[in-house]
Amino acid sequence: MASPTIKVNALTFAFPDGSTGLSQIALDLPAGSRTLLIGANGAGKTTLLRLLSGKRMAPAATISIAGLDPFATGLEGVTYLGLEWVLNPIVRADIAVPELLKSVGGDYYPDRRDALVRILDVDLKWRLHAVSDGERRRVQLCMGLLRPWKVLLLDEITVDLDLLSRHEFLQFLRRETEARECTVVYATHILDNLAAWPTHLVHMSQGEVRKWGAMGEFAVPEAGEGGVEGNSRLGQLVLGWLREDLRERGPRRGQGEGKTYESFEGKGGYGAETKG
Template sequence: MSNPSNPRPDISVKQLTYSHTPDAPPSLRNISIHLPPGSRTILCGANGAGKSTLLQILAGKRLVTAEGADVRIKGKDVFRDSPPGVTFLGTEWALNSAVRSDIEVSHFLDSVGAVNGYNTERRDHLLDILDVDLSWRMHQISDGERRRVQLCMGLMAAWDVLLLDEVTVDLDVLVRDDLLTFLKKDSIARGATILCKNSPPDATHIFDGLGNFPTYIAHMRFGEFVTEPIPWPLTSSSSVPAETAATLPYAAPSSLYRVALQWLTEDREYRRELEKQGKKTRGARNNALVPSDSETFYKKYDYSH
C-alpha cells in the first residue's frame, strides 16, 4: 500500500525477510509496506504471525542483515541512521527489574524526563488520562498501574512515529478508551503516525472500542501479509483476498471485531490444512505416547492414594 500524493511515507519496508537465528526458518518473509504520515494502522493476526518481530525491527531492536531489505522511518535507515521522534512501547518493559524497584512514580518520571525532555502540560494531561498517582511506589503497584506509568513515561515527549506492541491489554476499559481518544487526536493534530499490534487472547476485550481508531488495518499470518494495510473502514472495493471479501461486513466502524474474528478463523483453518500435511501441529496429538515420561515419574511418587 502506498500513497501517491506523498512521495515519502513515514514507515517504509521493502523486501524484508528475517530469521531469529541463521539456521531457523524466516519469521518474516518478503515484507513490503508503506504507511503515510498521520496514518493509524492496526496489525491483526494470530500469535506467532510476526507482528511483534516487525515492530521490534522498525524500532531498531533487531538487526536485519538480509540482502535487499530496506527498513526506513521518516526516510532514514532504522539501523544506520536512526531517526528521531520514534517511540516504541512493548510488553517487555514491565519485566525489567528497574521498574519494580522501590521508587516513587514522580521521581521515576522526572528521571526519565530529564533525559528525554518533555512538555509539562502534556505530561500532566497524560497523568489525568491514565489516572496515575504520583505518590505510587513502583514496587507496590499492580501490573495495570505499572503499565499506565510506562505509557505516561513513553508518551510525555511528542513522537512522530509511535510503535505499540499490545501495551493497552492491561488497562481497564475506561482508561484504554481515554488513551485511544488521546492518541487519535494527537495523531490528527500533529500528523503523527501510529502502528500497533493486536492479538487474539481475548478478541472482544482487545478490539472493543477500536472501530473508530485506525485509518488502515492489515492481516499477517506466519510471517507474511495476507492483506497488506488497506483503508478502514472497509468498502466493497477494498483490496482483500476474494475468499475473505465474501464474508466480511463492510462500511461499519463497529465491525472491526468481526473482521478480526474472521481473519483469525481463516488463520486457524489454514493451519489445520497444514496439519493434515504434517506441519504446524498444535493441540492434542492422537498418536502421542500415553502416559508420557513425566506422567510416569509423578505417578511413581504420588502418595495421595
C-alpha cells in the same frame, strides 16, 4: 525528522538459528495513519515492530522510516513500547512516579506530562513496588509518550489496562495523529471499541503480510452479521481472518487424531491424556 511514513520493501528476516521470522513483507503506511497490526500469536507482529523500531537490524534497503533506515541511523522520534518493561526489576523497586517522570524529561514537557497523568489516571503518590501491573503499565505509557514522538510502535501494550484507561489512551493517540504529523502502529488482540479508531489494517500470518490497506478497502461485515456471538464489525472481520489462518496452518505438531499427550512433568506429573 521528515514526514513519518513507514515503508517496507521485500523484507525477509531470519533468526540466528536460521528459522524464518518474516518473509517478503511489503507495506506503505502514510504519515498520520493509525494502523492495527492483526494476527495470531506467533504471526510475526513483534518481530516486525522490533525491526521497524531499529532494535533489530533488517537487510539493507528493506525498511524506511521517514526515508531513513531506523537501525543504521538510530532515529530520534521513534518510540517502541512492549510488554517487557513491567518485567524489569527496576520498575518493581521502591521508586516514586514523579521521580521516574522527571528522569525522562517530565520537567521539560510539563503540559504533556500533566495531560498524560490525567488521561491515564496515574496517582503521583504511587511507588512502583506497591502497585499492580496495570498501574505500572500506566506509568510506562506516561514515560514512553512524554516526549513528543513521530512514530509510535505499540506491542500489546494495553493488555493490562482497564476498559476506561484503554479508551482514554487510544483517544489521546487519535488526537495526536489529528493535531500533528505522527504515525501509530498498534499490535493488539483486543478489538473492543476499536472499529472507528484505525485508518489502516495489516493482517499477518506465519511471518507474512496477507492483507493490508486503508479501512475503506475491506469488506467489513454488517453490524448484524456477528450473530449470537455479538462481535463488533471489526471483530467479526478479524475473527474470519484468524479462522482462515488456522485452517491454512493446520494442527500443531502433536495434535494428530488419537495422539497421546504426556505432561511436561512426565507420566508422574499430570498424567497422560488421549485425544480423539
